[in-house]
Amino acid sequence: xxxxxxxxxxxxxxxxxxxxxxxxxxxLRGSIEAYVEAFGPGDGGPSPADDSFNRMFERDKDDxxxxxxxxxxxxNLDGETGYLARxxxxxxxxxxxxxxxxxxxxxxxxxxxxxxxxxxxxxALQKLRAAGMPxxxxxxxxxxxxxxxxxxxxxxxxxxxxLACRDRRPVVFEYRKSNSARAxxxxxxxxxxxxxxxxxxxxxxxRDRGAQRVFRLSRITGKVRSRAGAFTxxxxxxxxxxxxxxxxxxxxxxxxxLIRLRADCGYPLRARALTVxxxxxxxxxxxxxxxHGLDAWLAEFGPxxxxxxPADLRADxxxxxxxxxxxx
Numbered sequence: 001x002x003x004x005x006x007x008x009x010x011x012x013x014x015x016x017x018x019x020x021x022x023x024x025x026x027x028l029r030g031s032i033e034a035y036v037e038a039f040g041p042g043d044g045g046p047s048p049a050d051d052s053f054n055r056m057f058e059r060d061k062d063d064x065x066x067x068x069x070x071x072x073x074x075x076n077l078d079g080e081t082g083y084l085a086r087x088x089x090x091x092x093x094x095x096x097x098x099x100x101x102x103x104x105x106x107x108x109x110x111x112x113x114x115x116x117x118x119x120x121x122x123x124a125l126q127k128l129r130a131a132g133m134p135x136x137x138x139x140x141x142x143x144x145x146x147x148x149x150x151x152x153x154x155x156x157x158x159x160x161x162x163l164a165c166r167d168r169r170p171v172v173f174e175y176r177k178s179n180s181a182r183a184x185x186x187x188x189x190x191x192x193x194x195x196x197x198x199x200x201x202x203x204x205x206x207r208d209r210g211a212q213r214v215f216r217l218s219r220i221t222g223k224v225r226s227r228a229g230a231f232t233x234x235x236x237x238x239x240x241x242x243x244x245x246x247x248x249x250x251x252x253x254x255x256x257x258l259i260r261l262r263a264d265c266g267y268p269l270r271a272r273a274l275t276v277x278x279x280x281x282x283x284x285x286x287x288x289x290x291x292h293g294l295d296a297w298l299a300e301f302g303p304x305x306x307x308x309x310p311a312d313l314r315a316d317x318x319x320x321x322x323x324x325x326x327x328x
Contacts, residue, residue: 158193256288
């Protein structure tokens, strides 16, 4: 039965790490079971299997190097090429982390428990602990659930978009605007995903509009489909993209809005208010920062909020509420 590639690579790595002198292809071919099984020991002179073995060995060597193994090529006095992986060249330096840094990494690993990165985060944490990362101690160790950070990932579009951002692959999806019940096709070069106030946003280049755009994942309908080809627009740095998401989500306000808010309601709005005035009729008057996306936020409070000004914000909130009423 053919030996799996992973086992073959591991055996090759162990041979290269365990030798004190460079080993030739011929010696490695006769020492590793997978090579012997596939091509024979190779000690009887040239054979038709030699070329196949050479190709496999070169691929295996390249794969190990890609995984991070440092393999040296040494030529002896007879002109024969040998290979070895010195242990001192393949040993990582000690992991120097204090207790606070170790705790922060542990919390970060827990964040991705609901997404595709859960396995990678858990595996990385185990490797760091094996390399000497200090374990958490003290009372917190007895209360592992005392602090449990999580990033909510409810949208089906999250995983394919995360992979597309990582691999720099254009995507196509159907997107419904906040004030429309009809979805439109968008061709996007995805840059990054950002979580803001519990909602996920995609920032990228909208090919149809020839401009940077931000999309809320909860408004993506249907499947996200990948497309071949390279990006046509340069990808800005992370901080610039994050600022764009903040502006779109209403954080970087450029104006102020005047709203009426029912008494004892809308505490998140009160926390952001610049001024609050009690009208004495069961309503309060608030002045709040007005940026892109505020209409969506105000609409979530339903009948407890009435926009007084500006007129365009009032119209946007009314349109949103009518769209919700029409779709219900």
